[in-house]
Amino acid sequence: AQTVTQSQPEMSVQEAETVTLSCTYDTSENNYYLFWYKQPPSRQMILVIRQEAYKQQNATENRFSVNFQKAAKSFSLKISDSQLGDTAMYFCAFGRSFGNEKLTFGTGTRLTIIP
Amino acid sequence: DAGVIQSPRHEVTEMGQEVTLRCKPISGHDYLFWYRQTMMRGLELLIYFNNNVPIDDSGMPEDRFSAKMPNASFSTLKIQPSEPRDSAVYFCASSHRVNTGELFFGEGSRLTVL
Numbered sequence: 001a002q003t004v005t006q007s008q009p010e011m012s013v014q015e016a017e018t019v020t021l022s023c024t025y026d027t028s029e030n031n032y033y034l035f036w037y038k039q040p041p042s043r044q045m046i047l048v049i050r051q052e053a054y055k056q057q058n059a060t061e062n063r064f065s066v067n068f069q070k071a072a073k074s075f076s077l078k079i080s081d082s083q084l085g086d087t088a089m090y091f092c093a094f095g096r097s098f099g100n101e102k103l104t105f106g107t108g109t110r111l112t113i114i115p
Numbered sequence: 116d117a118g119v120i121q122s123p124r125h126e127v128t129e130m131g132q133e134v135t136l137r138c139k140p141i142s143g144h145d146y147l148f149w150y151r152q153t154m155m156r157g158l159e160l161l162i163y164f165n166n167n168v169p170i171d172d173s174g175m176p177e178d179r180f181s182a183k184m185p186n187a188s189f190s191t192l193k194i195q196p197s198e199p200r201d202s203a204v205y206f207c208a209s210s211h212r213v214n215t216g217e218l219f220f221g222e223g224s225r226l227t228v229l
Contacts, residue, residue: 043204101146104160
């Protein structure tokens with residue numbers, strides 16, 4: 001079974017600064033997907049960024065980028081130029097590559113952006 | 116598309132009562148998932164369906180929980196009888212095989228059992 005670990009329950013950073021959220025996972029599979037989801041106070045989970053394990057290039061989406069280290073089974077999220085709207089819970093998730101089966105989520109990191 | 120629609124948004128009930136949560140997935144999606152979120156246990160997968168057929172219900176906590184998907188556009192999660200420890204936010208999510216794993220979540224149903 002896959003496990004996903006987020007070791008930072010809470011983080012805070014000043015607006016406009018850069019912050020990195022950590023995630024490690026454990027799997028015996030070679031092909032898989034990794035995700036970062038954002039859950040703002042409104043509660044709805046929103047996909048932030050996705051990484052396919054077979055791709056060596058790190059995914060980027062505007063101010064969001066990942067550092068994917070497959071050998072180390074590490075998948076961190078970097079948020080640049082942080083904004084107040086980035087305040088949310090962030091969940092790292094693992095998904096198998098065959099079919100849209102269940103995602104395994106980490107316990108989340110609560111990120112607060114300070115004005 | 117309207118996205119995944121869940122109802123009710125909030126439900127307060129008394130212990131022992133039956134609770135039914137509803138979900139309408141995104142049209143065309145062939146996977147549907149029910150997750151439960153609590154402070155103590157985080158996000159837990161309860162059950163998921165593929166083409167209306169339950170694939171994995173190993174996360175359903177006990178026989179008091181049941182889920183159905185009578186057609187591609189509707190699913191229910193029922194708790195009977197409800198207990199205070201069932202208090203949580205219940206999320207429904209859907210996806211399509213071409214989405215490479217991305218789940219689209221509803222806004223969740225917050226259940227409080229007194």
